[in-house]
Amino acid sequence: MGATIRDIQKLTGLSLATISKYLNGGNVLPENRAAIGRAIEELHYEVNEVARGLKTRQTRIVGVLLHDLKNIFAGTIISRMEDILRQHGYGMFLCDCRGNPELEGEEIQFLLGKQVDGIITFPTSENSGYLKLARERGIPIVLIDRMFDDQEFDSVIVDNETASKLAVEKLLAYGHRRIGMICGDEHYYTARKRLYGFCRAMEVTGAEACIAKGELTVGHGYEAMKKMLDMKERPTAVFLSNYEITLGAVIAMNEQNVSFPKEISVIGFDNMMLAQVVKPKLWMITQPMEQIAVRAAEIMMERLKNGSSREPQVEILQTMLSEGESIGRIV
Amino acid sequence: MGATIRDIQKLTGLSLATISKYLNGGNVLPENRAAIGRAIEELHYEVNEVARGLKTRQTRIVGVLLHDLKNIFAGTIISRMEDILRQHGYGMFLCDCRGNPELEGEEIQFLLGKQVDGIITFPTSENSGYLKLARERGIPIVLIDRMFDDQEFDSVIVDNETASKLAVEKLLAYGHRRIGMICGDEHYYTARKRLYGFCRAMEVTGAEACIAKGELTVGHGYEAMKKMLDMKERPTAVFLSNYEITLGAVIAMNEQNVSFPKEISVIGFDNMMLAQVVKPKLWMITQPMEQIAVRAAEIMMERLKNGSSREPQVEILQTMLSEGESIGRIV
DNA sequence: GAATAAGAGCGAAACGTTTCGCGGTCAGGA
C-alpha cells in the first residue's frame, strides 16, 4: 500500500543507498536532496519501521509491563514515561499482567518476540526468574516500585520503610500511643517494606501496635477498618498504607458515621486528590510519581545509548507526608 | 543474539520452509516435529516478530492513541482493551497526545511508521483530518468517546445528551427549579453534547438554568462552584458534568463548609469511588467503561479478521445514574 | 500393477530497509 524506497528510486533515478543516506541524515548533494524531498512529498512516503528494525536490529520500542493499569499510580507514571520516551524517538509497547506471575512471564516473552529494545517493568513475581530470558538477550531492564534480592537490575523505588516511619512519628507527636496499621500481606513487596518500617518505628517507643494484613484492595481496607472501629480498645489512630486501603477505610468510616479526627485519627496513602475530596482533608503519604517516571525513563534512555557498561543502579526516592486535618491531638 | 530459524535448520537438517510450516501450524512429520521442538527448546528460539511482520505485512499490533492517560477513564478502558487484544494475540502500542491536536497528527504518523495493523483513538481534534493518512492506508480505525460529522469511522460512544437528561429529570423530580451546570467549553465534543442535553431537558420545563462553562479541569470545577455558591440567587442543585469538575466542586464545597444536600444538591460524573468516598455519598452519572472497552476492542478484532467490508458502525452506549444522598427535596 | 491423490519436504525468491566496499569527481597543495 504505502510507497517504498524503491518508488523514490524510480522517481529520482538515484540509488537505494543514496536515498537511505538521505533518510538517515547523511551527506547528499543539494539537488538530489531536493529531488528526494519532492518524491517523498509526492508519494507520501514514510519509512517502514519494521523493515528498518529488521535490518538495524533495533525497533526503538520500549516494552512496559505492569501489574495494574487501573491504578492511578500506573496511569500517572506511564503517561510521563511515554512523554520522555517519545522525546527520544521511542515508542511504548504496553502490557498489563494483572498481578498474575504466570502471565508476567508470558508477557516478557511476548515483548521479546516483538524485539523491544528495552523493558521497564513493575514486577509482580517474588523473584527475578521471569526476567531471565530478557537478561540473556542483553537488553536494558529497569524495575519500578520494587527490586529483587539479587540487585542485578537498574531499579527506581521508593523508600517504603521511611514512609511508614514518617507516619508513625507524626502520630506519636500528636500523642497517640495505640496505633493501627492496615496493610497488604507480607508477600507484597511494598506492603512488606511498609509493615517492616512501621514495626521498627513502633518498636523503640512503648506504643501499642494493631496490625491488619490482607489484600491490597478497597474491600480489605473497608473490612479491616470496620473491625478496628469495633474493637473495644480500639486504636486512636490508623495508618492506611496504600491507596485502595485508604479508600476502603474512608468508606467504612462514612458508613459508620465515624467522624475523624474526633473519634479516630488517620493517615492515608498515595493520592492527593483523595486527600482533598474527603472532609476534613486527610493527612497523606504521597509518592513522587512524576520523579519515578522521569528517572526510570532516563535510566532506560541512558542504557539504550551507552549500553550496560555501568553497574546496576538502584535509585531510592523519598515519599512525602502532606498535611491535612485528620489527626487529632491526644492529651 | 537470539537464535534464528537457521540455527534450527543446522541442528535438525530440515529446510527453512519446513520449520516455518511447523511454526505456523502446518503439517510436519511427527519425528521432524519432535526434532524441531527439541531444537527450539535447546536454542531458546523465539520467532522474530519483526522479520515475520516484514514478510507478512502485519505486525499484530494495535495502536492506541489517547488524550490523557492520567484520566481514570483512560486507565480502565486501556486495561480492558489490552486484555482482549492479547487474547487474540495482538499487542498494544500506546501514545498519549495530551490533548494536543498537532501532536495527535504526529502520533498517527508515528504509529503508521511502526506499521500497526489498526488504530483505536480517543480523538482530540475537531475534525477527522488527522486520520487521513491512516485511512488512506486502509487499516481499521475505531473511535472512542466521540465521533465526527462525517460518520465514516467505527465509533463507540456514550449518549451524553441522555446522560444530562437523566440528571436534570432526577433533580426536577426532587423539586428543584433553579439548576446549575458546570461543564466544559463547547469545543469539547463531550462537553458540548452534555450541555446540549442539559439545555434541551431544561427547555420544556419552566426551570431556570445557570451554566458555567470552562476547561475540563479540577480548577474550573473548583472556581465555578465557588462562584455559584456566592450567587445571591444561587441554584438549589448543580450538575457536575465530568470527573475533574466534580472533584473540584467537592473540594470547593468542603473548603466553604457547605453541607450538601442541606444547602445545595449535586450530581457528579464518572467515578463511583469518588461517589462513595464523599460523605454523604454522591449521586453519580457513570459511563459503562468496561463495555466501551470491550466493544471497541471487539469491533477492532472483527475488522482485523474480516476487513472493512461492512458499513461504519456507530455504537451508542447508555450511562447510568446511580443513587446517592446528595440530592435534597425542595418543597 | 498402474494411475492417482495426498502428504511432506525443499530451494529460492521475496518483504523494505541499511551498510560495506568500491569507484568516480573535483579542489587544493606540492
Added chain:
DNA sequence: TCCTGACCGCGAAACGTTTCGCTCTTATTC
C-alpha cells in the same frame, strides 16, 4: 601536472521470516 583526500553515489549483500511452485514418497483405488 600529479597526488591526495574529501565528498558522493552505486551495487550488492544482508537482516529473519514466509510462501510459491516443485519434487519425491507413500498410500489408495480400481
